Amino acid sequence: MCAFERLVPEHVRRFEAYTPSRPDHELMRMYRVDHLHRLNNNENPLGPPPEAARIVRGFPPERVPIYPNGDAWDLRRILAGRFGLAPEQFVVGNGSCELISSVIKAFCTTGDSIVTADKTFAVYEWVAEFSGVEARLIPLRDFGFDGEGMLAARDARTKILFVCNPNNPTGTWWDTATLTRFLDRVNGEQIVVLDEAYAEYVDRHDFPHGIGLLDRYPNLVIFRTFSKMYALAGLRIGYLCGTQEVVDIIRRTHVVYSVNALAQQAAAAALHDDAAFIRQTREMVREGKGLLRELCDDLGLDMQCGEGNYVMIRVPEADTLIYRKLMARGIMIRTMTGFRFPGWIRVSVVQTPVMEEFRHALRAVVGGRR
Numbered sequence: 511m512c513a514f515e516r517l518v519p520e521h522v523r524r525f526e527a528y529t530p531s532r533p534d535h536e537l538m539r540m541y542r543v544d545h546l547h548r549l550n551n552n553e554n555p556l557g558p559p560p561e562a563a564r565i566v567r568g569f570p571p572e573r574v575p576i577y578p579n580g581d582a583w584d585l586r587r588i589l590a591g592r593f594g595l596a597p598e599q600f601v602v603g604n605g606s607c608e609l610i611s612s613v614i615k616a617f618c619t620t621g622d623s624i625v626t627a628d629k630t631f632a633v634y635e636w637v638a639e640f641s642g643v644e645a646r647l648i649p650l651r652d653f654g655f656d657g658e659g660m661l662a663a664r665d666a667r668t669k670i671l672f673v674c675n676p677n678n679p680t681g682t683w684w685d686t687a688t689l690t691r692f693l694d695r696v697n698g699e700q701i702v703v704l705d706e707a708y709a710e711y712v713d714r715h716d717f718p719h720g721i722g723l724l725d726r727y728p729n730l731v732i733f734r735t736f737s738k739m740y741a742l743a744g745l746r747i748g749y750l751c752g753t754q755e756v757v758d759i760i761r762r763t764h765v766v767y768s769v770n771a772l773a774q775q776a777a778a779a780a781l782h783d784d785a786a787f788i789r790q791t792r793e794m795v796r797e798g799k800g801l802l803r804e805l806c807d808d809l810g811l812d813m814q815c816g817e818g819n820y821v822m823i824r825v826p827e828a829d830t831l832i833y834r835k836l837m838a839r840g841i842m843i844r845t846m847t848g849f850r851f852p853g854w855i856r857v858s859v860v861q862t863p864v865m866e867e868f869r870h871a872l873r874a875v876v877g878g879r880r
């Protein structure tokens with residue numbers, strides 16, 4: 511018990527810090543491998559798009575001592591033009607993780623609650639809990655978000671409902687009809703955050719365009735990120751948009767100057783003429799999923815494959831053990847025990863040669879058992 515424990519609020523005392531994975535050089539030393547393929551964070555190995563890559567390469571050192579624009583003025587104008595909204599309807603954050611924090615701070619106080627799924631992006635739950643806000647976690651139904659369950663879990667102190675569409679890690683998604691039915695039932699009583707971190711990967715005519723629903727549902731807040739499709743994860747930049755009224759509230763609890771200058775400029779460039787890049791990335795993911803499907807059929811393993819650049823595979827041993835065995839072969843996947851899916855791994859879908867290497871490694875690791 512440390513001397514400062516008495517200063518710590520109960521909800522912080524209870525909270526266990528998350529330990530991120532070690533840097534590659536350290537992992538390669540630990541597992542005695544000379545290369546490491548990271549299939550654990552759903553990064554896009556092709557990126558960033560050419561124009562953004564050019565900005566990153568050419569960023570002048572003279573700009574480094576200068577503070578960035580405090581609220582991403584230029585980028586918000588570019589986003590506004592693209593989506594047909596006003597620049598004031600956007601908040602740009604240090605990754606969408608920072609925006610999760612800003613939204614929860616804006617609407618919740620100690621004793622309030624948020625509602626989301628039990629097996630989804632964990633940051634909603636984490637930020638709520640270390641802020642003294644209860645996270646009500648509704649079990650997935652058939653791997654997807656259970657709208658009815660979420661509606662039933664609300665009470666007078668529920669402020670925000672988080673829906674991840676498509677869901678990380680299961681890849682399930684709500685179509686437009688399902689989403690609008692849910693929003694009709696919420697009836698403006700809570701803020702609904704629609705996390706579209708993987709929306710650019712989805713090529714389905716009935717996948718909802720959240721931003722297009724803001725007119726009808728002023729309590730809706732859309733999250734997007736440059737970390738996934740646009741391959742700028744290392745620069746940490748994402749954005750939210752909503753109605754003017756809601757965004758004005760969120761802006762109060764959002765730290766200005768949190769987004770660095772290079773990230774702002776690279777993100778703006780990434781949006782420029784991105785269609786070919788998105789097509790190429792989707793093609794890579796389609797091909798990679800095919801290879802993983804073949805592998806799982808062959809090995810008799812269950813695979814949960816939906817939208818997004820990742821799939822889940824049920825493994826015949828502890829996921830943590832499979833992790834170590836794959837690491838010894840230079841491949842890093844995500845264990846799913848932490849997502850409440852023990853016995854599953856999540857694998858990011860990347861270029862064919864690396865998928866082939868993964869197939870070879872997984873066969874060697876579990877193949878002998880079948």
Ligand SMILES: *Cc1c(COP(=O)(O)O)cnc(C)c1O
Binds near residue numbers: 604
């Ligand atoms: C990766 C991811 C994010 C993005 O986080 P950043 O902070 O923008 O890098 C947000 N939501 C989900 C569901 C994700 O998988």
